[in-house]
Amino acid sequence: SGTQSAKAAAGFTPKLEDYQKVYNTVAELLDEAGDYDDGSYGPVLVRLAWHASGTYDKETNTGGSNYATMRFAPESLHAANNGLAIARGVLEPVKQKYPWISYGDLWTLAGVAAIQEASGPKIPWRAGRIDGFEKDVTPDGRLPDATQGADHLRNIFYRMGFNDQEIVALSGAHALGRCHTDRSGFEGPWTFSPVTFSNQYFALLWNEKWQWRKWNGPKQLEDKKTKSLMMLPTDYVLVTDKSFKKWTKAYADDESVFFKDFSAAFSRLLELGVPTTQWVTQTPWELKTLAEQEE
Numbered sequence: 001s002g003t004q005s006a007k008a009a010a011g012f013t014p015k016l017e018d019y020q021k022v023y024n025t026v027a028e029l030l031d032e033a034g035d036y037d038d039g040s041y042g043p044v045l046v047r048l049a050w051h052a053s054g055t056y057d058k059e060t061n062t063g064g065s066n067y068a069t070m071r072f073a074p075e076s077l078h079a080a081n082n083g084l085a086i087a088r089g090v091l092e093p094v095k096q097k098y099p100w101i102s103y104g105d106l107w108t109l110a111g112v113a114a115i116q117e118a119s120g121p122k123i124p125w126r127a128g129r130i131d132g133f134e135k136d137v138t139p140d141g142r143l144p145d146a147t148q149g150a151d152h153l154r155n156i157f158y159r160m161g162f163n164d165q166e167i168v169a170l171s172g173a174h175a176l177g178r179c180h181t182d183r184s185g186f187e188g189p190w191t192f193s194p195v196t197f198s199n200q201y202f203a204l205l206w207n208e209k210w211q212w213r214k215w216n217g218p219k220q221l222e223d224k225k226t227k228s229l230m231m232l233p234t235d236y237v238l239v240t241d242k243s244f245k246k247w248t249k250a251y252a253d254d255e256s257v258f259f260k261d262f263s264a265a266f267s268r269l270l271e272l273g274v275p276t277t278q279w280v281t282q283t284p285w286e287l288k289t290l291a292e293q294e295e
């Protein structure tokens with residue numbers, strides 16, 4: 001496995017200001033998406049950060065964003081990762097510009113930038129992931145399958161060390177982005193503003209009437225009123241399962257509670273499996289948004 005520290009790989013000790021430069025470069029390219037989806041690379045970058053991290057298994061202490069194994073086949077080809085070559089490709093010029101950063105740090109920092117620039121909460125973030133090798137790739141099947149139910153969600157997320165409240169909070173990332181028929185088979189966005197991070201996903205889940213869509217694709221729900229929004233079977237269990245639904249209601253009622261819980265859970269997700277000795281600092285950093293730096 002990788003043995004190089006962030007310092008050794010860089011040839012110098014990168015500081016917060018160096019990572020802020022990387023953040024800024026990512027933040028500036030989010031909107032250079034042109035006709036791509038809803039005009040932002042933000043959502044697909046959040047999905048990359050999540051899929052790079054969500055392979056963690058606490059029993060074997062394998063997977064997670066350390067080593068950035070999605071660069072290698074077969075992990076890059078796992079069906080769950082369909083479409084993420086786009087996200088990795090968007091970040092490749094950033095890696096060329098700052099060759100000292102590891103892929104794991106770059107991908108997770110890009111996820112942080114995407115959330116924060118989309119008006120989301122601050123995500124405490126630390127540097128120190130190192131690049132691993134092909135032999136470190138994780139087996140297929142560690143990421144959730146949207147066609148399944150509450151038991152499956154718990155199996156997957158408990159394996160990472162999360163609880164029911166954190167499963168619900170993390171799912172709120174579906175405020176962002178959309179499903180693509182040529183990636184997952186599902187189709188459409190969860191919310192009316194898929195490039196803004198908000199609690200709208202929970203408000204819609206809680207307040208709208210959802211019905212099974214009649215179509216040729218995999219089982220998904222549509223909102224009865226406009227039929228323009230979607231929910232996956234795994235999203236819908238967040239309002240049907242007794243333990244999940246109290247958190248869905250809490251987050252629908254109060255965006256600040258959602259922001260606080262999401263920030264804590266997402267920050268932890270991005271750190272799963274990274275040995276504590278690797279962190280460049282013990283105290284996490286708060287990267288500034290582009291808007292904050294203009295003040």
Ligand code: ZEM
Pocket residue numbers: 043044046047050083144145146147153170171173174176177178179180181183184185186232234266
């Ligand atoms: Zn997602 N997710 N996800 N997710 N996800 C998709 C898209 C996005 C599940 C899932 O199967 C899918 C989390 C949890 C779970 C994002 C972030 C996070 C898509 C659509 C599917 C099918 C892919 C496509 O077709 O492009 C399931 C079953 C989950 C279990 C709870 C967590 C946790 C996330 C981050 C914290 C994001 C941002 C997208 C939108 C990507 C895009 O390209 O727009």
